Amino acid sequence: xxxxxxxxxxxxxxxxxxxxxxxxxxxxxxxxxxxxxxxxxxxxxxxxxxxxxxxxxxxxxxxxxxxxxxxxxxxxxxxxxxxxxxxxxxxxxxxxxxxxxxxxxxxxxxxxxxxxxxxxxxxxxxxxxxxxxxxxxxxxxxxxxxxxxxxxxxxxxxxxx
Numbered sequence: 403x404x405x406x407x408x409x410x411x412x413x414x415x416x417x418x419x420x421x422x423x424x425x426x427x428x429x430x431x432x433x434x435x436x437x438x439x440x441x442x443x444x445x446x447x448x449x450x451x452x453x454x455x456x457x458x459x460x461x462x463x464x465x466x467x468x469x470x471x472x473x474x475x476x477x478x479x480x481x482x483x484x485x486x487x488x489x490x491x492x493x494x495x496x497x498x499x500x501x502x503x504x505x506x507x508x509x510x511x512x513x514x515x516x517x518x519x520x521x522x523x524x525x526x527x528x529x530x531x532x533x534x535x536x537x538x539x540x541x542x543x544x545x546x547x548x549x550x551x552x553x554x555x556x557x558x559x560x561x562x563x
Contacts, residue, residue, distance in 0.1 A: 420460065428457075494556040499547055
């Protein structure tokens, strides 16, 4: 449970947020160490032990997130067809979120120079994978939107050609 006085090699974790959490945690540990020098060793050791446990759980969680991120990258680039990845990327970069399904198919077809039938087939795949939401026969007039998973997957797809 000792805190070394030499600087710790900084490790980069999966997100800037995790890096910030760990940085703050280490700053608090340093401050508690300073506090512990002037107070009860027993209380100090209990607090320090809890900080160590918290730090380790954050590191483990970060590693799991990193593995999940790698799986998403692999999935986004292998499970989706090239055209689906292109359409998904186009939706994130170009689409303003105001078109209904059939109008959007026409717009994508024109902008990406892909036949409407191909766009329709690929959009259906994106819808079935729950990467996009749109109106249905029973619930018409709802603009197409990316789901949260659609946004995440789009961020992991390779750039459009």
